[in-house]
Amino acid sequence: MRVVFWGTYDTGKPRARILREGLLANGVEVDEIHAHVWEGIEDKSQVRGLAAKLGIMARWLLAYPALIWRVLRIDKPDLLLIGYPGILDALVIAPLARLRRIPVVWDVFLSVYDTVCEDRRLLEPGAPARVLRWLERTALRRADVLFMDTHVHARRLEQLFGLADGSCGAVWVGVETRCFFPLAANREPSTSGMRVLFYGQFIPLHDVGTIVTAAALLRDHPIQWQLVGRGQEAERIRKMLSDDPLPHVRWTDWLDYAQLNRWIAEADLCLGIFGTSDKAASVIPNKVFQIVAAGRPLITRDSPAIRELLSSSPPCAYLVAPGDARALADAVLTHSRTLFDNDAVSRCHAQLVDRIDAAAIGRQFLEMINRRQCR
Numbered sequence: 001m002r003v004v005f006w007g008t009y010d011t012g013k014p015r016a017r018i019l020r021e022g023l024l025a026n027g028v029e030v031d032e033i034h035a036h037v038w039e040g041i042e043d044k045s046q047v048r049g050l051a052a053k054l055g056i057m058a059r060w061l062l063a064y065p066a067l068i069w070r071v072l073r074i075d076k077p078d079l080l081l082i083g084y085p086g087i088l089d090a091l092v093i094a095p096l097a098r099l100r101r102i103p104v105v106w107d108v109f110l111s112v113y114d115t116v117c118e119d120r121r122l123l124e125p126g127a128p129a130r131v132l133r134w135l136e137r138t139a140l141r142r143a144d145v146l147f148m149d150t151h152v153h154a155r156r157l158e159q160l161f162g163l164a165d166g167s168c169g170a171v172w173v174g175v176e177t178r179c180f181f182p183l184a185a186n187r188e189p190s191t192s193g194m195r196v197l198f199y200g201q202f203i204p205l206h207d208v209g210t211i212v213t214a215a216a217l218l219r220d221h222p223i224q225w226q227l228v229g230r231g232q233e234a235e236r237i238r239k240m241l242s243d244d245p246l247p248h249v250r251w252t253d254w255l256d257y258a259q260l261n262r263w264i265a266e267a268d269l270c271l272g273i274f275g276t277s278d279k280a281a282s283v284i285p286n287k288v289f290q291i292v293a294a295g296r297p298l299i300t301r302d303s304p305a306i307r308e309l310l311s312s313s314p315p316c317a318y319l320v321a322p323g324d325a326r327a328l329a330d331a332v333l334t335h336s337r338t339l340f341d342n343d344a345v346s347r348c349h350a351q352l353v354d355r356i357d358a359a360a361i362g363r364q365f366l367e368m369i370n371r372r373q374c375r
Helices: 014-025 049-060 064-073 087-100 110-119 127-140 151-159 208-217 234-243 257-268 284-292 325-338 343-347 349-354 360-374
Strands: 002-007 029-034 079-082 105-109 145-148 169-170 196-201 223-228 249-252 269-271 298-301 317-318
Touching: 002 014, 002 064, 002 087, 002 257, 014 029, 014 360, 029 064, 049 064, 064 087, 079 087, 079 196, 087 105, 087 127, 110 127, 110 151, 127 151, 145 151, 145 360, 151 169, 169 360, 196 257, 196 325, 208 223, 208 234, 208 325, 234 249, 257 284, 257 298, 257 317, 284 343, 298 325, 349 360
Parallel strands: 002 029, 002 079, 079 105, 105 145, 145 169, 196 223, 196 269, 223 249, 269 298, 298 317
Antiparallel strands: none
């Protein structure tokens, strides 16, 4: 099989890199026809100012002539694969691919309408939101195969856009195991107490506010809380910490990707997401796969999506009610009491790694494609 990755997909996110590596690991011939539109932009919703937005839009639109020219000249592949964010890519490539009878497979990954309007509430209900929903629905109907990151998320996409039941496939995000793996670290009890780590964007899906509230509930316990990140809710979190200072909470603005594995290894306990939205119930974020691959204990919100990968199995995995600071605090406290008494902590998630590495994700993709072609 020969697959061509095509378009303006964001290579700054692990998703595209893992898919590419996974297909190569499974003997697929992979080519890329790609324009680096999103290079250096971690959070697209935080692009500020009209000039910056117009600059990205211009760079985006100007990329298409070369992308189109290159796809018209290549030998016909078995599939064209477009990735996130792919609305314009799907609209542009669909008629050309149909002309050459090349199936278009779209890794939707996340719905822009769902993210902007339903989850982050960055766009109020009204004409712009309706136009965005119409545009995305139109693009979705242009692709031959759609897939998301979990089965639950796939069903949500179908419901949001009126797609046929079962029409959207699912392939996990997975993890770059060369970057995330068990690493020896000094985790002996210390006077500063247990170390709890959260890293990620400060967005509603992650619900950092619940983490800060849990830290306040445990202010009298020897627990060190480390927050790493920035984003939409940073000012709200800053105000929470200003109104109720918590000396045991530290906040680092950001880390290089290469540093994350060491920070995870040094933590006694890592945190996932705690948002209450339907989208938060539908995803397994990058950080969960990374923490699992690194073999560290994890607390994250319970959801149908996370149950595709994990069950609640202390001391390695604690699944708690979304948005419930008391439940999060109780799980942290429970873990602190068993931290240095249970040998199982040193073997967390070992049986899962070969299900979430790039080769496994490549197999998931190929199995999904085979199922779709057999219909």
